[in-house]
Amino acid sequence: MEPGRDATTTSFDGTKSIPKPKRKLYVASLVAAFAITVALSFVSGGFDRAAGRMEFKGSRIPVEVVLWMGRLLREPLWLGVAVFAVVFLALLALKGLLDRILKLLIGVNIVWLLLFLLLSLTSWVAFFKVAEKLKPGGG
DSSP states (O other), X not given: OOTTGXXXXXXXXXXXXXXXHHHHHHHHHHHHHHHHHHHHHHHHXXXXXXXXXXXXXXXXXXXXXXXXXXXXXXXXXXXXXXXXXXXXXXXXXXXXXXXXGHHHHHHHHHHHHHHHHHHHHHHHHHHHHHHHHHSTTOX
């Protein structure tokens, strides 16, 4: 075996070879983005009931987006669809079928993760600010 031969492979459809680490990086970023999104969605479930009774000034859209995503991913059907999509995309990437757009997909995963974390953080801060004001003697 030649040195460096195991570091790259030819994709399934015969296109230019892509280093295996980039494929693995995509799969890792995909799984991380999915796991964090699902975890935060389940955490937001605890806020769901209380948020319906609260008045959010200026932060209603991030709160609604995070709560909607949480409700969606807590449903078994949609969680199953999301798991299937992640596994399907990971297998396509590892086979080399997504090599042409691999860098774009890695970027999309990173941007999604940052945006979702920002939305979640924004909505949680808004939630706790409103909850603090609603406490007896809390302003």
